Amino acid sequence: MTDSDLLRPDAAADTSLTGPAADALVDPPADPLADPRLDAVGDGPRPRLLLVDGHSMAYRAFFALPADNFSTSTGQVTNAVYGFTSMLINVLRDEAPTHVAVAFDVSRQTFRAAEYAEYKAGRAKTPTEFAGQVPLVKEVLAALRITVVEKEGYEADDVIATLATQARARGFETLVSTGDRDALQLVDEATTVLYPRKGVSDLVRMTPDAVEEKYGVRPARYPDLAALVGETSDNLPGVPGVGPKTAAKWLATHDGLEGVVAAVDTISGKAGASLREHLDQVLRNRRLNRLVADLDLPVGVDDLALVAWDREEVHRVFDSLEFRVLRDRLFATLQAAEPEAEGGFAVEVARPRGADVAAWLDARAAGRAALHVTGRWGGGTGEVTGLAVAGEGGAAWFPLGGDDEPDPLDDEGRAAVAAWLADADRPKVLHDAKGPLLALAGSGLPVAGLVDDTALAAYLCRPDQRSFDLADLVLRHLHRELRLEEPAGEAAAPADADDQLALDVDGTGAATTPDPAPAAAVRAAAVLELSGVLAGELAERGGSALLAELELPLVGVLARMERRGVAADRAHLEALEEQFAATVSEQAEAAYAVIDRRVNLGSPKQLQEVLFEQLGMPKTKRNKTGYTTDAEALADLLVKTEDTEGSEFLVRLLAHRDASRLRQTVEGLLKTVAPDGRIHTTYQQTIAATGRLSSTDPNLQNIPIRTEEGRRIRQAFVVGEGYESLLTADYSQIEMRIMAHLSGDEGLVEAFRSGEDLHSFVGSRVFEVEPAEVTPAMRSKIKAMSYGLAYGLSAFGLSRQLRIAVDEARGLMDDYFERFGGVRDYLRGVVDAARTTGYTETILGRRRYLPDLTSDNRQRREMAERMALNAPIQGSAADVIKVAMLGVERALAEEGLRSRMLLQVHDELVLEVAPGEREVLEALVRREMGGAAELSVPLDVSVGVGTSWHEAGH
DNA sequence: TGAATTCTAGC
DNA sequence: TTGCTAGAATTCAT
Known part of the structure; x- marks a missing residue:
């Protein structure tokens, strides 16, 4: 038997197509025989195509998820849509495909049914609850702008086989997500089938090796095997008495089904006789399970590139399906992969001088205005070279540089800008404001009225992001590029990329461009627009107050700390x-x-x-x-x-x-x-995903303290001239206190209220001895465990750290949890809740989204679980000390003290004490730090004073 | 020159 | 196989 013997139907039936590719000019399907070296896509990263069998995956989801738990308030059952969408989000996240299509079966009237009337006949009628959900799946896909492909008379697998074949020739890596085993014949080095193990969330990667391991044959032989063994779900009976083992053995011995057929008379035994008896049936099975790989489809793989989805449509569809958590997960996981700029910013830059400056600011920037500052900053100081202001009424550029400025702002204009900047009633928005504020202050232009910082807003929305670069945010949230859009009428200039380079879109100013104004104005305009969009997103995530009342006021506090430095x-x-x-x-x-x-x-x-x-x-x-x-x-x-x-x-x-x-x-x-003579660190407010600050240039949050030699370095941080001493104040065991508060564990709460040494108290409970009898060895074990718990420590990790047997470590943990069950319940609950909502939350509502909690990858999932355990604890501690910093700074000003706050080291503040203020300062700091949060346990603050950081330590 | 890796300091 | 960082030095690819 050869290929030509196998029935091949006429590929002339109707096709249908939705999604972006429907509008595309369609090339004829790529010739699968074309030389891939000539045809492959570019030099860039290898393109990855994801092909999903929509019907198969949704059907799996339908049976995997209980319908009772998934229905909208109107009674629409959504379990299949939910499961399908969830699977899709996970695969998009974990596999990061560049191209995607979802194929559907059109009806049961396929060429296979024409050949064999009983094809798939044994199946129960499709439940109506399922059929009703298929259009909803397609709605979701339309909102995500993912192409749906169907072909009348063929099954989804044939569509997938056709696209996979094209993709192979074009140098793609292809993933096929389907519950239909026939697709295994497509598997090769470039093509992997993601086959659902159970439900739709647990997908197994079927590579050539995986197929061979499971079925005993290489993927190309799989349909031979299936023809012999039969496929119940398609109502294709196999050879009675022949299972996968026998079939694989035959196929190996005779080099495939053709060989088996040729040698059919030589195969001995009962199974051989059975084969001879059912040979026609086997050949028919083989014709039916061969996928058609050369359908004439209206799309080629290049038309399947992922495009930015329709945000409003996503909201509408997900709202109507009442998929709140899924929507959050979608946005949390896939925002980064959502590009496609649609244009730049059409900005006209005014350049007022003299009396026109005040007039312009009054007229155009009376309401909310965005600033983009050019200049240099760092190390607690800086200087500006220019300022772009974008208000509702337009944008202006004010050159503020020194002598080398060709057309400087006159004194009257500068005074007007200064007055406007210092006016707290003129609301201002900046991106990453702290540096620019230091530069403006350094140039004698203090700023008041900061009402938004787009970097902070974006950070609070998604604190895990690595960078909050303005250009990235503009692309992601505004779908625009950070460039000047030429007004339509003046389209004389060709859209040459080189022309754009001259605009210095990196915004650093003078060096690369003669005129910094347009780029700065574009940035200011972008910040203004971004501010509005991010405010909406942040409000959805419940973070508006956190920004307005904590992070934003903290910007000024940190700027002052940086400017002060430490002697x-x-x-x-x-x-x-x-x-x-x-x-x-x-x-x-x-x-x-x-x-x-x-x-x-x-x-x-x-x-x-x-x-x-x-x-x-x-x-x-x-x-x-x-x-x-x-x-x-x-x-x-x-x-x-x-x-x-x-x-x-x-x-x-x-x-x-x-x-x-x-x-x-x-x-x-x-x-x-x-x-x-002072060291001025820079605090980073948008780096740590938990809400902590970090410190750079230099990092003053990792100055040695544990060893004697290391502590000598702390002697070099001293009180500055005009001050009397340094004061350090730190929270003792703040993370454990927050754990006690969040868990409400009675034992732990009592431990803190009792005033006894925490670890001895806990140790006495765990080891069932009097607190006084807790030995140092016992205490240190307890200490390691208590802290480890907040990090998701395992028995293995504990055993390694304490150098004890795993069993002993496990026993220790069991005893601990027996005494402090509230802690265990809390830790479990926090992960469960995060899995449901998609995020964790601190006591002030700071969220951290952890999409990996539902990852199929165990390592990633468990990592996310440990993050979920730790984030509320570490993050709440960060909340508390930030509140305390605002309180200390405010109280110092209100009480007219000269003492000042210099450093923050996560749970510690370092202040410089003005002469005669030591006592009142200590009281103030204890009050503000101790009262920064109302917890069910006291916030204990310990204070030390000395002429160096080392001496002030305690 | 830059990315990846290793190691170590802090909380 | 315990969370969050910054930074220096080395090594290796470009």
């Missing part, structure tokens, strides 16, 4: 650098002496060579490039190599590491001491 003892730092450097070379020489050669002790690669080859030490834990040489592993090795040459090397190596780390830190600090 540094340069001489002390220099002395430390010298000492640490001496230790570094000393230890390095000693290490070289042991191994009799010089290596780079800072190179993990060379260290591995020394440790595991030259010195023959036992292998440590693996990492990507070999075996780890981290401090923990080296400490292990030290124990194992006691009193050998190797142990001497290890000791030297560890000492060298410590010293060079300290030297590095000191060097970094020295480089950042400003001319005023």
Whole structure:
């Protein structure tokens, strides 16, 4: 039997098509024999095509999800739509396809039924509740602008086979999501079937190897196997007495079904006789299960590229289906993959001078106005070169640079700008305001009336995003590009990309462009528009108050802290650098002496060579490039190599590491001491997904404290001139207190109310002894566990950290949870709730979206679960100290104190105490920090004072 | 030159 | 196989 013997129907029936490709000019289907090297798409990342069998997947969902739980208030059953949509979102997220199509069966009148009247006959009639949902699935797809392809007389699988074949020739990687096993014949190196294991959320990747492992044949042979064995769901009976094992064996022995047929008379036994008896049936099965891969479709794979979906339509459809959680998940997971700019900004830039400046600002920027500042900033200061203002009435550019400005703003104009900037009743919007505010202040132009910051708004909407670059946000939320749109009438200029380069859209100003005004004005206009859109999105996410009352006021507080900086003892730092450097070379020489050669002790690669080859030490834990040489592993090795040459090397190596780390830190600090003798860090307000701040240039949130040597670095942070001392105030065990509050666990709450040492109290409960009898070993176990719980620590992790057996660690956890069941219930509940809503929330309603909670990938899912455990705790602690910072800053001003806040280190504030204010300041700080939140446990604050950060520590 | 990797400091 | 960061050094691809 050859291919030509197999029945092939006429491909002339109607086709139908919806979605963006319906409008596309359609090329004839690509010739599957064309040379893929000539035809493949570009040099870019390899395109990925996702093909979904809509009917099959929705049908699976229909039976997987209980209809009772999925119906709208109007009684429409939605379980199939829900399951299908959920599956689609997950696959779009996890596989990130560039092209997508969903194929549907049109009816049962297929060429297969024409050949074999009983085809799929055994099936129960399609339930009406399911049939009614197919149009809804198509509505969802239309809103997402995903192409739907159908072909009269054929099944979805034939459409998929045709598109997959084209895609293969075009160099695509293809994923086929279907519950129909016939599709397995399409699997090859470039084509993977995602086959539902159970329901529709658990998809198995059927690669060539996976198919072979499961069925014993390569994918191309799968239909041969199915023809022999039969396919119940299609009502295609196989050879009685022949199962997959026998069939696979035959196919292997005779090189496929053709060979089996040719050798049919030689096959012995009962099964052989059965085969001979049912040979016609097998051949018919084989004709029917062959997918048609050369249908004439109105779309080619290139027409299936993902496009930006119709936001309003998505909202309308999801609203009508009452899919709140799914919609959130959709936006949370796929916003990043939602591009397609439709244009730029048509901005005309006014350049008023003299009295016209005030007039322009009054007329055009009386209401909400956006600012884009050009200039330099950082290290707590800066200076501006220019300012673009965009109001409802248009945009203007004010050059504010110094002498090199060709057409500077006159004094009268500058005064008008200054007055407008300082007027709190003129509402202003900036993107990432802190730096620009410092620059304006540095140029003598203080700003009041900041009512929105688009970077902060976007951060609160989706705190997990890596960057809040204005151009990205404009693309994502406004579907526009950050460029000047030439007015339609002046279309004389060709739309040449090079022309746009001259506009300096990066907004840094002078260097690349003679006129910074248009780019700055475009940015200001974009910020103004973005502000409105993000306000809506943030309100939907319940974050408006968080922005207005916490993050936005904090911008000014942080700017002032950065401007103040903290005084540094340069001489002390220099002395430390010298000492640490001496230790570094000393230890390095000693290490070289042991191994009799010089290596780079800072190179993990060379260290591995020394440790595991030259010195023959036992292998440590693996990492990507070999075996780890981290401090923990080296400490292990030290124990194992006691009193050998190797142990001497290890000791030297560890000492060298410590010293060079300290030297590095000191060097970094020295480089950042400003001319005023102070170190001005920069706080990042939109980096940490939990809501914490971070600190850069330099990072003052990781200054050593744990070791004696390290603490000497803290002696270099000193009280500045005109002040009496430094005061540090920190929350003790704030995360555990928040856990007590959030969980409401009676035991833990009591622990904090009792005033007893937390870990001893908890330890006495867990080990069932008096608090006084809790040994240091017991206490440290409890401490590790308590903190680990808030991070999602496993019994395995606990055992590793405490160097105890896994069973012992598990027992410890069981005992803990038995005594503190509220904690366990809370931790479970928080993950469940996050899975339902799609996000976690802090005590102030700060959300973190965790779409991976429903990922099919176990590693990603479990990671998301640990994030869900930790985010409310770490994030609430961040909320609390931010409230405290606002309170402290406000109270200092209200009470007219000269003392000032300098640093924040997550649960600690460092202040500079003005002469005579120590006591009143301490009271103020305790009051503001202690009262920053009303929890069911007290917020304990400990305070220390000294002339250096080290001395003030406690 | 830049990305990826490893290691370590803090909370 | 415990969360959130910043940053330096090395290595390797470009």
